[in-house]
Amino acid sequence: MAGEFDPLTVQEAADMLGITRQAVDKLISKGALTSDAGPRGRVLAFRDVRQLMVDRRDAAMARNPEGREALALKVIDSFWPFVDVYEQQPDTSIKVVRMRGDNNMTLMGQDKAANVDPDAVAVFGRASITAAAMKPDPNVCRWCEAWTFARQTLSAPPHNDRAYRILFQDQEPCDRDRAAWARNADVGRIMKREAEDAARVAAGEAADVKLRTDALRLAELKIGAPYVLNAGGPHVFDCAGLVSWAYRNAGNVDVPDTQSAILASREKIAVKDAVPGDLLVHIPATGPGHIAIYAGGGMVLHATPPDVAYAPLGSRPWSFALRLTRKGLTSAVTASASAGVPAKPDPASQVWAPVDDCTDDACTTALLASATRRRERALADGQTAHARTLERQIAQLKQGLGS
Structure with a gap:
């Protein structure tokens, strides 16, 4: 598996985006992604794939204005729709219990997740969708399973919010999940501080x-x-x-x-x-x-x-x-x-030494003589552009002398 920021193979990019290899090939042919030859075959830049993953998530949310929680509920309803279960009571009466069942008992986990709405995959990540499709087991933490799938495919891990709780059928994250979020928050703060420091350095260098x-x-x-x-x-x-x-x-x-x-x-x-x-x-x-x-x-x-x-x-x-x-x-x-x-002069507004820099004719005459010598030297050296600049300066100086 590629490490973070290493080039990704086409299959790794597909896993990260939660789409098929053929879909990645199509994105490359359309120019949405760029591939290069590498020791592991065709490879794609990690940052490009990560940015496409963010763009796909934003586009999916634009198509689902009802929000992430409503989208999570749609996923659960497709995986585990409510069904009526008839339970016989001790008094021989029948009680109807409404509970979540399975719309396709032959599919579980990754197979079931493959049939989910692509927008849900773009928003929550293939790892969390796969964990949500697992058969409920009180001894298995879906959050931890999502973290495991995310590490294996470099896809997005679950977030600590209500939408993911709905996705995991109200299962609460365990201590390992909370510790992982704390570590990520620390890393995020460090990366933010480093980015701010780099921005300050860049701004200082630009100045x-x-x-x-x-x-x-x-x-x-x-x-x-x-x-x-x-x-x-x-x-x-x-x-x-x-x-x-x-x-x-x-x-x-x-x-x-x-x-x-x-x-x-x-x-x-x-x-x-x-x-x-x-x-x-x-x-x-x-x-x-x-x-x-x-x-x-x-x-x-x-x-x-x-x-x-x-x-x-x-x-x-x-x-x-x-x-x-x-x-x-x-x-x-x-x-x-x-x-x-x-106040300091604006270099963008001036091209040659201004006449009003001199306060008397003697100064202007000295500048005129110097500019004339410089023009002759520039022409002799073939510096025609500089000579034209000096000609404008000479004309302005002569105008200042009233000649």
């Missing part, structure tokens, strides 16, 4: 990806901005100033801005593992270091004389990469908001 992507897009808005040592924007930048400005506006977070702080960061990764938005750090044996944003495609974006520009990844011998996450960064000083710091 981190957005942080890095937004920082890169914001930095791209500053392509062509002049390089000035120790400048942190918004008009001119040095390498650390560009990175800090981009991340602060992307996620209101501070970036390590000294060599010692960067070396102490726990977010270091190998350069080969960098993704767009990660930082690339070059720390030489002597002299000042350098920091850039990885732009993807073997390119980096950085501030270096004469301006903010793209460069090939191999332009410097990078020491390591730095992956910034919200958890690994210190929140920017919230007092800056009350001090009148402008």
